[in-house]
Amino acid sequence: MKTRILYLYYDIMNLYGESGNVRMMERILRDKGAQAEIDRKTITDSEIDFTQYDFIYCGAGTELSRDACLLHLRRFKDSLRSAYENNTVMLFTGNSYEMLGRKLHTAQGEDAEGLGLFDFTVEEKKKNRYSGDVTLKCALAEGQMIGYINKCSKVEGIEDPLFEITSVVGTIKDTADGIHSRNFFGTQVIGPVLVKNPQFADYVAELVLKNLN
Numbered sequence: 001m002k003t004r005i006l007y008l009y010y011d012i013m014n015l016y017g018e019s020g021n022v023r024m025m026e027r028i029l030r031d032k033g034a035q036a037e038i039d040r041k042t043i044t045d046s047e048i049d050f051t052q053y054d055f056i057y058c059g060a061g062t063e064l065s066r067d068a069c070l071l072h073l074r075r076f077k078d079s080l081r082s083a084y085e086n087n088t089v090m091l092f093t094g095n096s097y098e099m100l101g102r103k104l105h106t107a108q109g110e111d112a113e114g115l116g117l118f119d120f121t122v123e124e125k126k127k128n129r130y131s132g133d134v135t136l137k138c139a140l141a142e143g144q145m146i147g148y149i150n151k152c153s154k155v156e157g158i159e160d161p162l163f164e165i166t167s168v169v170g171t172i173k174d175t176a177d178g179i180h181s182r183n184f185f186g187t188q189v190i191g192p193v194l195v196k197n198p199q200f201a202d203y204v205a206e207l208v209l210k211n212l213n
Contacts, residue, residue: 001034003208006050008058009069010040013096016148018059020192021093025055028198028205034212043072050076050083055208060094060190063107063124063152070099070112077115084117089183089207093193097179097186098122098153107152118179120157128152132170134189136163136177141199147189149177155188162187183207 007022026036041048050056061069073080084090098104100117107124114122129152136145145163149172162178162185178187185204187193194201 001209001212003029003034003036003054003212004052005036005038006048006053006056007038007040008048008056009042009061009065009096010059011042012065013059013061013069013094015060015062015065015094016150016190016192018093018190018192021059021091021194022057024192024194024198024201025057025205025208028201029208032205032209034209043068048076048079050079050088051086053083053088054211055204056083056088056090058092058096059192060096063095066095066099067106067112069096070104070114073099073115077117080115081117084182084184087183087211089204089211090185091194091204092184092186094188094190095151095153097188098155100186101155101157117184118158118181120155120179122153122155124153130171130173132168132172134165134170134172134177135167136189137166138163138200140180141197141203143199145197145200147187147191147193147196149188150190151188163189183211 101120131150161176
């Protein structure tokens, strides 16, 4: 049994060692009897067919890197939407999932059009940055989860957050984090989130394998 993993923007969206999420998924799938084939794509690639993959991952980067990726990703938004609507499993961590909303208001006061996969909006703060260690609850996985958030943005308009934030050591003001829709998971939690929370990683891996059947 073979699974195809797309590691998107592996070179410039890996600010917090987020490649660990891909390695974690590869290991779990292997332990479950599946062979994982990893493709790596970045802003120099002119062709990406998101519908050819079983798991799509994108990690965190600087705000400048995210903006460059958003510009590149716009040309593939129809393919990405098709993969989403076909229930392809996707995980976007850190600020990468901010690209998929309706609008992004940058710290420089400019409005950038998002990919429109979801209806949320993002507003960056010019002077404020929010960070801290967090504990989390997730309806999809049992037990307490942990992670770290470091952001300068506020996301509004999400009806189905991925995590409930149960405690904070730091300046994070939110009580919820991320988005869960179909088989898409977006979260500001970095760390990497799958390495720190194997029960959640196992849940995501099982979704990937379920889609193969």
